[in-house]
Amino acid sequence: MRYELYYWPEIQGRGEFVRLALEEAGAAYVDVARRKGGTDKMLRLMHSPRLKEPPFAPPFLKAGKLIIGQTANILLYLGGRHGLAPKSEQGRLWTHQLQLTIADFLVEVHDTHHPIGVGLYYEDQKDEAKRRVGEFLKERAPKFLGYFEDVLKRNKTGWLVGRSLTYVDLSLFQIVAGLRYAFPNSMRKLSRKHPRVIDLHDRVARRPRIKTYLASPQRLAFNEYGIFRRYPELDL
Amino acid sequence: MRYELYYWPEIQGRGEFVRLALEEAGAAYVDVARRKGGTDKMLRLMHSPRLKEPPFAPPFLKAGKLIIGQTANILLYLGGRHGLAPKSEQGRLWTHQLQLTIADFLVEVHDTHHPIGVGLYYEDQKDEAKRRVGEFLKERAPKFLGYFEDVLKRNKTGWLVGRSLTYVDLSLFQIVAGLRYAFPNSMRKLSRKHPRVIDLHDRVARRPRIKTYLASPQRLAFNEYGIFRRYPELDL
Numbered sequence: 001m002r003y004e005l006y007y008w009p010e011i012q013g014r015g016e017f018v019r020l021a022l023e024e025a026g027a028a029y030v031d032v033a034r035r036k037g038g039t040d041k042m043l044r045l046m047h048s049p050r051l052k053e054p055p056f057a058p059p060f061l062k063a064g065k066l067i068i069g070q071t072a073n074i075l076l077y078l079g080g081r082h083g084l085a086p087k088s089e090q091g092r093l094w095t096h097q098l099q100l101t102i103a104d105f106l107v108e109v110h111d112t113h114h115p116i117g118v119g120l121y122y123e124d125q126k127d128e129a130k131r132r133v134g135e136f137l138k139e140r141a142p143k144f145l146g147y148f149e150d151v152l153k154r155n156k157t158g159w160l161v162g163r164s165l166t167y168v169d170l171s172l173f174q175i176v177a178g179l180r181y182a183f184p185n186s187m188r189k190l191s192r193k194h195p196r197v198i199d200l201h202d203r204v205a206r207r208p209r210i211k212t213y214l215a216s217p218q219r220l221a222f223n224e225y226g227i228f229r230r231y232p233e234l235d236l
Numbered sequence: 237m238r239y240e241l242y243y244w245p246e247i248q249g250r251g252e253f254v255r256l257a258l259e260e261a262g263a264a265y266v267d268v269a270r271r272k273g274g275t276d277k278m279l280r281l282m283h284s285p286r287l288k289e290p291p292f293a294p295p296f297l298k299a300g301k302l303i304i305g306q307t308a309n310i311l312l313y314l315g316g317r318h319g320l321a322p323k324s325e326q327g328r329l330w331t332h333q334l335q336l337t338i339a340d341f342l343v344e345v346h347d348t349h350h351p352i353g354v355g356l357y358y359e360d361q362k363d364e365a366k367r368r369v370g371e372f373l374k375e376r377a378p379k380f381l382g383y384f385e386d387v388l389k390r391n392k393t394g395w396l397v398g399r400s401l402t403y404v405d406l407s408l409f410q411i412v413a414g415l416r417y418a419f420p421n422s423m424r425k426l427s428r429k430h431p432r433v434i435d436l437h438d439r440v441a442r443r444p445r446i447k448t449y450l451a452s453p454q455r456l457a458f459n460e461y462g463i464f465r466r467y468p469e470l471d472l
Contacts, residue, residue: 096309144292
């Protein structure tokens with residue numbers, strides 16, 4: 001079965017967390033919206049009145065007849081099928097719990113440039129963004145990164161869960177890559193305090209399939225339409 | 237087995253979504269932090285260096301040896317055990333997908349009064365809150381409520397998933413109850429456009445165990461420390 005991934009074609013965004021899992025798994029998939037006419041196809045499917053279980057927003061994954069929405073939910077599904085999560089119930093729940101904490105972190109990253117509303121431009125909420133990013137870089141980013149550092153310290157294997165890579169390691173890789181793009185100065189300082197998180201990022205980047213993917217045109221560049229945006233005035 | 241729920245004792249907050257599921261299930265549980273010395277016990281457990289899988293934040297649920305964090309993850313676990321979710325993989329994933337959309341909605345509710353940072357008082361971000369709540373009430377709340385209205389319309393059973401109540405129905409009940417508390421005027425208008433959502437709220441409130449629970453002192457009152465806060469200046 002070939003998966004169909006549906007996500008906005010111009011950005012890494014939340015879709016990237018799914019792409020990284022599919023790539024690491026070596027799974028066959030089509031990135032539907034990046035093909036000609038693909039965005040229209042995505043929107044038609046999403047809004048089809050015949051769909052009994054419509055997704056709220058991209059990304060969603062078509063797996064045979066299943067249509068699965070919400071990033072963490074897609075990873076929960078893929079994790080079990082491709083050896084990217086433990087088999088035990090405890091292990092699956094713990095991996096998913098960490099993924100949901102990544103999701104919380106990601107909302108806060110996004111809101112650094114959109115503290116007032118997703119419907120407004122960044123330019124219309126710049127002053128509020130400056131205030132919010134101050135709190136984020138001083139309090140929130142260290143709290144989240146510190147948490148994952150602590151989990152790595154307790155687990156002692158170099159991975160967040162068990163003895164081998166899971167989908168949440170791929171997601172933490174993406175968080176570090178994104179934060180480095182958005183806040184290069186701040187992340188230099190933050191990196192020093194979170195050596196295990198940085199080391200995990202580096203080891204994920206060296207995985208053969210991930211390395212190939214990151215060097216390919218399939219990996220979109222970070223840009224100022226996505227979740228991680230480089231606005232120098234916000235990199236305090 | 238008696239569950240132990242750990243959550244801040246002064247507020248409904250995210251813990252309430254778990255409480256509602258436990259109550260509807262008729263499950264035996266202790267609300268640990270609401271007992272004498274309970275908050276200390278919660279913080280000690282959360283920060284215990286012996287914990288291999290520490291939660292990021294309350295709520296978390298102790299189920300035998302398992303400690304499960306993240307509200308939606310706890311519900312995923314309880315749903316399977318107490319008949320509060322379908323048995324099929326598709327049904328479980330769909331229920332969880334809706335729950336994660338509730339979680340996204342809830343973050344946006346919270347951020348109406350905390351658009352700049354959780355570490356600051358509301359009073360220190362009042363101006364930004366007024367801007368954010370405008371976007372929320374005009375764009376975001378109708379989008380989320382409209383989505384759940386649409387899911388109910390497509391499913392045709394009065395419940396969000398399948399033919400009987402699941403944990404996500406309980407969560408949508410709580411969202412409506414909270415929005416009514418926080419934004420009584422705005423919700424009067426919004427309610428008219430979302431009759432199925434309101435009807436679901438009313439039917440959940442009449443479930444025998446939920447009705448008993450809501451009338452008991454165990455149900456904390458909404459207040460201005462929680463997620464849903466009544467600040468008249470934000471009820472546009």
